[in-house]
Amino acid sequence: MKVSLSWLKDYVDIKLPVDELARKLAMAGTEVKAWQAIGGRWEGIVVGQITAINPHPNADRLLLPTIDLAGEERAVVCGAPNLKIGDKVAFAHVGAKLIDGHSGELISLEAAKIRGVISQGMVCSEKELGISDSHEEIMVLPAEAPVGTPLADYMGDTILDLDITPNRPDCLSVIGIAREIAALTGQEVRLPKDDYDESATTIDSQVAVEIIDPDLCPRYSASLVKGIKIGSSPPWMQQRLIAAGMRPINNIVDITNYVMLEYGEPLHAFDYNQIRGRKIIVRRAKKGEVMVTLDGSKRALAPDMLVIADTERAVALAGVMGGYDSEVTDNTTAIFLEAASFNPPSIYETGNSLGLPSEARMRFERGISPGVTIPALKRATQLLVEIGGGQAAKGFIDAYPGQKKEEPIRLRASESKRLLGVEFSVKQMKDTLSSLGFEVKAGASGAELLASAPYWRSDISLEEDLIEEAARIIGYDEIPTTMLGQPVPPHNPSPMLRLKSQVSRILADYGFQEVITFSLTGMDALNKLMPQPHALEPEPLRMTKPMTAEQEYLRPTLRANLLTALESNLRHEENGVRLFELGRVYHRRKNDLPLEPEIVCGVLAGPRFEPSWRGGNEALDFYDAKGIVERLFGQLGVEVSFEAGSDESLHPFKQAAVVVGGKRLGVVGELHPKVADAFEIAEEVYLFEVDLMALLPFTIGHKMFQPISRFPAVVRDMALVVDVGVSNAQVQAIMRGFPLVTEVSLFDLYSGEQLPAGKKSLAYRISYQSPKHTLTDDEVNKVQQQILDKLSKQLGASLRG
């Protein structure tokens, strides 16, 4: 909210410099986002009066007004259409700093000859003074502006831009801020004049109010002012409205806006003569009811919307927008002025469904206190009488079905200690709360108080609320700084967190860069993962109002975003790219939150090693990707095996399922060339993926220590010839099945001319070792022969000659 310092000073004395004031307000909960000095640059600009206007000898559109500056006169050249003899204007001497009307830049005014006539200064527009963007006309000052006075002295000001928290609708007002300043600086608040002469006729004899739905309207107050003359509001009022960011309209609308800014209570002025049956009925809209709002739109009303109606029709959408029929017009002579309290959710729903934001709505939604209706109404009625020239009917209407008896709240010094860690004294708390307008009485003991919130506060209901009030005014700096002590809660670190952190570090160490991509993705990207597009099962979770088509679904896989990232990086990386992401994917479940398994997925493309002066420029292949998975599981201490895989996004013959404890919980393989193509990647891409949620149970617990044999190992080689269809895993499984075999490694693979067609050669290095004794050659030879026999019998293997 924007508030001018000069307006605030009407209600409270402010002696602090602005930055200090801003600091105090911020510390107590009202942040001052920025402040702007109006007139800070107005050196050389003074109030002048137009005493004569002569035509320009050489230009039809230019005039030569003479400006009186109290004692001296200046002739200037001016093209504004609104020059009038007698008007007070802002006159800039040569050398003054102004905003250029066209470029918007700050310039220094120079003496200039315009079409042959010298201009001895300039008459300024609002834009040139930095007040608004208006540049068509010169700014006309109020008639009482003292000629010759520096403009900054007459109308300089500082505008504070305040951030009001949602719990303080009372601070969406100048008086509300003045109250905060008063409490923070030990000053008193001066409320504006609100008394006026009433006519003899009572309001009750001229209009009635009935609240049918008090749940949506706990209070409805009103006054009646007749004999109004519609016109423009006084310049001082207009100036303040402009400074607060509102546009002056006419004296009636301006008064309601002015008092809303002053007290925080939204007001609505009806044309009294348009209220049929002389009765206001506050009720829910009827089924199928339609009304035209003051913006001219015809609106279909829903039965849960609250309307202000007369005996025949709705005349306003309560708290949201006035009706076209009852609007104040130039012909209006009598005003029925409403100050009411409405149910915030109802205002929110109505305003939201009709898409009508407004200053009034914002205040109602935040729950401005019902206590404010009468003070605001009095003040506005006083202004209607004073400025609008009307006569107020005697008394008010004040229907208050929602009035609650507010019990005072107990406040104990001990409770401030329990919550804040510092015990405020009863006197300190009493003084502080009193300065905020609370009514504070002695409590049951000397160590406690009974406090009642002032009528304008709607956010106080608990002892904790009172403690915050005391603390924020006394200052959070008074609260000590203490470390948490005993007892320290038991520490049970999450095994998943540990696993995630291990996996990330291992992959980073193996050359993979971690990326984090959005959890939302688009169907387009998901479709690219399927060589044969089909519906996804289960269907990914969709957002209600997706921000973009690329962010419509919660990702069921990390792959799409990761491949997109790979593609964009390959454009500028020459030495290959290795990326991984570790994060959640989301799978729909019936009647429950989705499953959110943690998945790690890695992608790699490009050469195996960075090309170097030492050579080594080979392309990656399946076994690079598999090797990474093997090392990852090796580091995690989890035994892993691989089976033929069937992942549709991967090359059908260059992929494997990652198997742990008989469970398939991941894949590794080459990306299907069609998928790579869909992501516009020309290179071969390798991908691996592991479901960490499925893996987690296999990582828990410790392995037991294996003693190191004191006896030496015997190493033997065995070169076999087998059918090409026989896998390494089959051979190794048989070899490892023999008790003395401790290690088996494949060191050569050959197929080609030297072997018959359909055959390949596998050469293994086998380690034999016993924990009990040194093995003899005979023992090893025996096992070696047994292995060969078994291989020959089961896999048709023979020794390579």
Place this chain on the structure above:
Amino acid sequence: MISELEQLISNALMELETITGDKELEAWRVRYLGKKSQLTTVLRGLAGLPVEERKRVGALANRIKAELENGYEQKTQLLREDQLVSAVGAESLDITLPGRLLPGGRLHPITQTINEIHEIFVSMGFQVMEAPEVEWDYYNFEALNIPHHHPARDSMATLWVDQKNERGERNMLLRTHNTAGDIRAMEIMKPPIRVVTTGKVYRYEASDATHVPMFYQIDGFAVDKNITMAELKGTLYEFARRFFGEERKVRFRCDYFPFVEPGVEMAIECGVCRGKGCRLCGNSGWIEILGAGMTHPKVLERGGLDPKVYSSFAFGMGIDRLPMLRYGIDDIRLFYGSDLRFLRQF
């Protein structure tokens, strides 16, 4: 005989002096110490000498043998050292050629920041907790004293899952803050509780340099019988001291969040202007880093705890901002753009 032997040793030692290569040395050894050498012949012939002479000649011959063997050892050692020195001298290389690199990747700067933060809070007795990202309205709003139509909901533009309950209400959302985990913590743990919940949060917001629809947050929550705002201050000031450094000033000011009372906003002194005011801090000299406060009694009640017995503090902090401030990153989208040219810098 004796003079011959003395002549022999003096010749042998003189020759040894001049030897510079392995082969010459071997020839020398054969000549003076070999099976056919004069010395060996003398030693072999000792048996044929009279007793007195045998003693004298034998003693002398053995002394000479020991001396020659010693000379040979020394020479061998000397030659090896010479060879090593000259070999090393011949082996110079261009040390400016690049080394053979092991592959190396890095953790995302956000992950690095989270690890750093966790370390600090774990050392203060907090436990890291995980909670769902897709959450019920109840945990994210309702139980945190943010009923429907509460203005605080407007400040957290929400991404709703396109799904309705039996009553036709949308009730599933992407969590807008990790405070959603606080109620879950109370449901599964008993006081004393100290947890931090870290992870992604979501907002219905278009991307620009300071906004993204997904970012990271850490929420801290402590409950016990005598937790006060002094401990909140102690915990957060200590965090700031360790994360930002000893010299940065910190301040608590009053702020409002529906789930705490009293509410706090914590700021640190602006690192660019050191409190004087600049563009980064909007001329205030301070940079807001987190919101906090004493857990609202209604929230404790929702978690099944009696607010008259237990007190609690909670805080929530955006994580992305921390590396942005530390490294001077001016566009939050860089974190989620997966560009290696950016990510490799951390």
